[in-house]
Amino acid sequence: MAEGRSPRSGWRQRLARTAAMLGLVTAGVLTAPAAASGATAPPYLTLEATYGAGTVTNGWEKVERYADTTAGFRTEGFPADGRGDQDGKRVTYFGGVSRPSSGRFLLYSAPGWNTGSRTTPVLLVHGANDTADRAWANPGESGGYGCGAATCPSTGLMQYLSGRGHRVFAVGFAHKQGDNLMQAQIVGDAIAVLKARLGVDKVDLVGWSKGQMSTRAYVSSLKPAWGRAYAGDVRRLITLGGPNGGYDYPYAHGWAHDFSLWPECGGKVNAPSPHTHMTCYGTYTAHPELSMTPSGGQDNYPGQRQMLARWDGVYGVDGAAQDWYTTYYGGQGLYTAGTGIQAAVDAGSLIAPLRAAGVPASVTTYLLAGGSADIVGIFNENRGPSDGVVFVSSALDTAGVPTVGGKATVATANHLELGWNGTAAAQVATWLS
Template sequence: MRSRHRGGWRAVPAVAAAVIGALLATGGTAGARTTAAQATAAAPPAYLTQEAAYGAGTVTNGWERVERYRDTTPGFQAAGAEGYAPDGRGDQDGVRVTYFGGVTRPTSDRFLLYSAPGWNTGARTTPVLLVHGANDTADRAWANPGESGGYGCGALSCPSTGLMQYLAARGHRVFAIGFAHKQGDNLMQAQAVGDAVALIRAKLGVSQVDLVGWSKGEVSTRAYVSSLKPAWGRAYAGDVRKLITLGGPNGGYDYPYAHGWAHDFSIWPECGGKINAPSPHSRMTCYGTYTAHPEFSMTPSGGYDDYPGQRQMLARWDGVYGVDQSAQDWYTTYYGGQGFYTAGDGIQKAIDAGSLVVPLQRASVPASVTTYLLAGGTPSVVGIFNENRGPSDGVVFVSSALDSTGIATVGGKATVTSANHLELGWNSAAQAQVASWLA
């Protein structure tokens, strides 16, 4: 989802960070005192292997510790490596390359667990796991919205702290997950979310964790608690107290198909695009040259399938808000076919190839998980063509973000009218609302 941004679906590349040194694998940062929480901690699940840990004096963006884990469940290996765009636009960047052991294209059985200051001393009983969105990282999403520079946070200038610091300052024990594949399969990422929850429980000796899922992160968090999983995956373990979604496409989104022409210019290299995002087209004319790029297609094409996580969020909204008929090739972009400048299969074929919106609604969030839905109300994301067919945050319709179909216990809904999609992680009103729900 998204076009030139990070908090959920797409973003400008992150700036490089300092090289991180490895620390010992257990306990906390070097020299940290043992706490009561650590003393009661249990062993992590046997299928999780800690491969590295980075900490005091070296971890950036205000975090205290970052660990890399590998899930050794055979299903991950049997599933094979997820595809990456061959030109490198989807590779890990900055300090994340160090965290992933110098690997720019890590396999999806690996993930990062970030720990905020106070992760083992905060007064709040239930710890919080923050789950970022597409083409994003835990660093930019939650700790330093300005890591990518201007525009990366949805505004002309970006703050240097985010929801992580806000919650930690209020006594919450805060963690975040970092995914190996920035646009990966949400069912595999849901397994990683479950892994992170299990690790937090083991570290702190608690029975439950609260989840905050932003944008695409809503899909993986919701899939976990709903036990929507690969055939080889583990079911929900009953270990989540609250689920909070920020700008999540609970009712799906169709932005790339409704605004395909403007969307493509940020992607197609011949047009000057370089954003790590899928295109509704497989062919396009740029400056007089008709080119094919199956590797950027939303649907599997030419042996490529690099964006399954985006396809899983699709739903048709043409029956509610129509299609942007001012866009070039609008009809063939949305419904499929050969247009004047583009060719593609249309949104329905992509939905049929694996959208998770309806399966998630049918699977249902258990009644024991109190769920809160937060929407942004300002379509003002800087640098993209903002969604204008109905009330939106610039990418996701408000009615989609607040769609509670398949959610048994809704604890609250709210719209932050001052925030666009990328501001939901650092807007002061959004942060206050999240803190209120967590309390």
């Protein structure tokens, strides 16, 4: 999701040494895991590097970098000021590249990945402007407020599940706001690796926020023209605060969302704006690189646009917000200008296509919503029951989901807490078991 994180949330770009300097890189085609399990790994996947003890942080046992050589993957657009670049240890894991091609991905392995008592492995898929490290293993990696609360824990769902015998893995995407159809192909790649390594037929998927889009697109065979269809290898799909019914938060509250984004206002958060122009401190400026819709030859937030759906017919629009009308419906407002939500939906929302494609009946789906709109430092979604960003009714929407295993709302969790809140973790563990 846009996540709406404030500058205080700690999302800052950090430098790291390259993998070559560390001298801990191994490379080659993925053949050893296949030989170990008797399975065959896809020929289009190459294992480029492995990082283990002494290099990997946040409680993971190892991190691997893979490349999918399928024609069609590309390097997506990144904002020029670096706000969307890979940061921290991820730069190391991506071989010193801060803007990798979307055909590359990271596969994280938790302690117990090869000894856990649970048969079906679990693949965790993080959301927008996030990483597998912060999302699942160390919610406090970004400091206070980065996890949705004033203070953040140092362990997350990875440790919770691993400690209960689950074989836990996580995928790390090359682009934090990338195209969900390409990322769905990466989810399929990660599953293919796990099947080859562990000799299993099926995997359980947990998709948080934007991660719901790629996991659901994978099992629904919603794909690029060059992509591969679902391989029938998912047992259970669990969504955490996923916009199953879409979301319109960036458009519904005027320019309130923009102050943490627009550079002239001091904004640095890596999230899209519903506007192309805005006035900050008396200066009217254009920032097409931050636009939700393609603008000025730039398109840096396709994954956000794909999650959009209109909710004005259900919950209205925040009429008390500055430029509320033109922000939602398009045009020149008092301080801002933009094309409106419908233009963005028309430019590539995936909500309707996902519903139409449908989750296979063989995949039991579970939906978890947060019920607390109390994310510190942002303007929370307040037009109806929400987790601060996604409406509860959207997170629990089952259109196109024929086999629902369960639905639940964690009243004490906001959108950024769903990956580590104790009640949420216990619910996920129950569904997996």
